[in-house]
Every structure is written in C-alpha cells, then in structure tokens.
Amino acid sequence: MAVQGKVDMLSILRDELAYEGGAASHVFVVLGASGDLAKKKIYPTLWWLFRDGLLPPKTYFIGYSRSKLTVDDIKKKTLPFMKVKNGEEQKVEQFFKINEYIAGSYDSPGDFSKLNKAIEQKGSCNRLFYLALPPTVYESVTLNLKATCMSKSDKWTRVIVEKPFGKDLESSNRLSNHLSALFKEEELYRIDHYLGKEMVQNLMVLRFANRIFSPVWNRDGIASVVISFKEPFGTQGRGGYFDDFGIIRDVMQNHLMQILTLVAMEKPPTTNAEDIRNEKVKVLKSIQPVDIKDTVLGQYVGKPGGKGDEAQGYLDDPTVPKGSVTPTFATAVLSVKMRDGMVYLLYLDVEKATLNERKAEVRIQFKDVAGDIFPDGRSDELYEAWRIFTPLLNKIETEKPKPITYVYGSRRPKESDEFMADRDFKYT
Ligand code: NDP
Secondary structure, three states: OHHHHHHHHHHHHHHHHHOOOOOOOEEEEEEOOOOHHHHHHHHHHHHHHHHOOOOOOOEEEEEEEOOOOOHHHHHHHHHHHOOOOOOOHHHHHHHHHOEEEEEOOOOOHHHHHHHHHHHHOOOOOEEEEEEOOOHHHHHHHHHHHHHHHOOOOOOOEEEEEEOOOOOOHHHHHHHHHHHHHHOOHHHEEEEOHHHHOHHHHHHHHHHHOOOOOHHHOOOOOEEEEEEEEEEOOOOOOOHHHHHHHHHHHHHHHHHHHHHHHHHHOOOOOOOOHHHHHHHHHHHHHOEOOOOHHHEEEEEEEOOOOOOHHHHOOHHHOOOOOOOOOOOOEEEEEEEEEOOOOOEEEEEEEEEEOEOOOOEEEEEEEEOOOOOOOOOOOOHHHHHHHHHHHHHHHHHHHHHOOOOEEEEOOEOOOHHHHHHHHHOOOOOO
16 A cells, blocks of 8 residues: 555656646647536546556646636536546646636637637647537637647647537538548548447457457358447436437437448458548448338337436427427338348447446347358548438438337337337347
C-alpha cells in the first residue's frame, strides 16, 4: 500500500512538472461540452487516457457550448461516469486543472474568436475539435472552425464528427460535400464510437485469423445471421431528440450496418483501413434498399401497473410530439447478393425498452451437418448505407404507418418472431 502511494505521488509530481512552462503540444476541444455524449463518453475517456499516461505531454482540454458553465460544473456532471478509484483523487484534480470551459454559440464568429484566443494562449499547438453536437449545427460549427480556429504554421488541425451522419441519403451527401469543401480528408474523422468496441475488433480476428471459422463462413456453412441491439430502457426524457431520428437512423442504419459489413465481407488483402473499407463497400453495394414489407416496426407503451420508467410509454414522454409514429423497435431482413451470385439473408433487430437486458449481439447460426452430429473515398460507405435505408425512411415519414405496440420491459413483439419465422428463420 505504502509503495503504491509513493508511486502515485511520483507520477502526479512528474505530470505536474510536465505541464510547467512552454507551449501546449495539443489542445482537444469538446464542442457540445454540456451534453450527454460529452459527460458519459468523451470526458471519461479523456480522463482514462490522461490517468494512464497515454496522451502526448502537455495536452490541454477546452469545453465549448452555449450553457453558462464552469469547469467545476463539467466535473460534477461527468464524475459519476469516470470510474475514479481510491487513490486517484489527486490525479483527477490534476486532470480538471488542465481543462477550461468557454460558453459560446454555434453560429457566432465572435464566440469562435474567443475560442481561438483561448487556444492561442496555450501557444502554437495541434488542435482537435470533437463535435459532440446534434448534426443540425455541424454546418455552422465547421464553417466557423474553418474561418477562425485552424492551427497555423506547421501544426495540424483535426475535426471529429459523430454519427449519425446526416438524416438520409440527401442530407448525408450534402454534409459530405460541405465538409470536403472545408477540410482535407486527413483532417476529417467520422466517428462511430460503437465500432471501437472490442467485440467488433475481435470479429475481424475471429473471421480471418481463425482456422475453425474461416472455412465455414459461407453459404454452405451459415444458415442465418441476426445482428441485434437491445436496451432495457426507454427515452428517459430525451424523446424529443430521439423522435427526430428514430431507431432506424439512431442504430440500424449506422452501427448495425457497420457490423453487418464486417460479418459479410470477403477477406481484405491487408488490414489497412483502405483495404477493409473497400471490402465493406462491396458488401453494401450488393444490398437492395429495404422494402417496408421486409420490416416490423414497433413502439413501446407503458406497463400497466408498472412503476417509474416502466409505466411510461414512448408517447407519455413530454418531449415526444403528440401522436408520433416513430418506431422504437425495428426488425428488418436484408438480402445480400454475394460474389458467388448467391443471396444471403441477414436480419437486423433494434429494440428499445424490451426485456431487462442490454446487449449488442451477432448471432450466427451454422447449418446442420448431414447426419446431424452438429474507392473510393470514405463517404462511399455512407452513401451505400443511406441508399439502403432512405426509401424505407421516406415511406415511413410520408405514409406514417402506425407501429405495432409492445409493453415496456416485455420480450420483443410476437409479430417480429412471426415475421422471421415466415422467412425461414428458425430460433435455436
Ligand atoms: P445532446 O442533445 O446532449 O446535445 C449536446 C449539446 O448540444 C447540448 O448539451 C446542447 O448544448 C447542444 N444542443 C442540443 N440541442 C441543440 C440544438 N437543437 N441546437 C443547438 N445546440 C443544441 O446530444 P448528445 O451529447 O447526446 O449527442 C451529441 C452527438 O453525438 C449527436 O450527434 C448524437 O447523435 C451523437 N451520439 C450520441 C450518443 C450518446 O450516447 N449521447 C451516442 C451516439 C452518438 P448547449 O445548449 O449548452 O449549447
């Protein structure tokens, strides 16, 4: 214990000395610092990187959003998500000492000048801007960053954009064109933080570095693939934001399609990002747009006699527009035509407020054995993934089909099971 304490003190002292004098090396700006993503994911991740000594020395952080906050307010919001262990209290204090917060709007050049001045005060440094913001303000924010906040001389600037990327094919294209007119491709990162998850990284290794699965990962070996995402809670008062997007845009069109491409793609020649992307795009190009008859859409209602959250149906959330038909549940079956000319069926399933479990899962059912012993530009991917879902989303928005209802906390709607059974899916 005593030795551990001594080591911690030394590392704290070392870090403090590292921040004395001289210019910053990097400044990381969180735009939308008052928001949900910032408090739950971005600040905690920055803290873990700082705690584990994984950041370049002299990296500073600036939070920016419209709310009038202080670093102390940010600290209070984010501490519950930071998993601070005993003995790390001083290090956390040190982390917040290298944080700053600036209140400003997303369309005021004057406010972005204020932000730029704050960065300049840290000296000549590399700059990263993380847009933890609703996509509606991406355009004005990136215009202001380009006009006012780019680093000068030999230092670089990076702009990180969160998914969902656009609302449909047209808005995704518009945003792509807008961003590529402002920034070079290497300055731009489109993040799907979901893909950082170990499960997804392991999928590549499981498929391509494994003598057991590689030979049977084909139509002869695999009976069906179901990719599902479930969360046991509803909108929790954030239904206003959710209603604008719905479960298909929020999870299916982006996160699940990324996983689908990793499940269905051919082996890339190398593990370089470009080679992997090319294989993923080939899969997306082979998928027809989803027809509404190939989906089951649902919306949860409150549990009769339930307490707290479970008593609340989607339409009881005061931030959800009255009579909304936005789905909170969707099952879709996609047919993928592969190089061998064969068509494979893949099921995508997204569920909000269903049975008490939170999981993201890829379920591969292998076929029974007889005898029964057992580009071109990154935005290609965006284009193809939107092409597959935009006709369905348009149909839902224009025809407003009423989703079937399911009770908060229940198992998935039986209609979804019947739908999959009708398409030869056998649950084993
Ligand atoms: P929030 O709704 O919490 O918005 C972030 C901040 O943006 C708010 O604190 C608010 O700050 C400002 N803001 C909110 N609505 C508007 C608006 N209509 N116009 C201008 N400013 C607004 O979003 P999240 O933090 O949840 O998400 C940020 C981005 O990350 C989104 O693109 C989202 O889709 C994506 N994302 C989020 C996930 C999450 O876990 N939360 C998961 C996956 C992706 P202020 O009023 O102080 O300016």
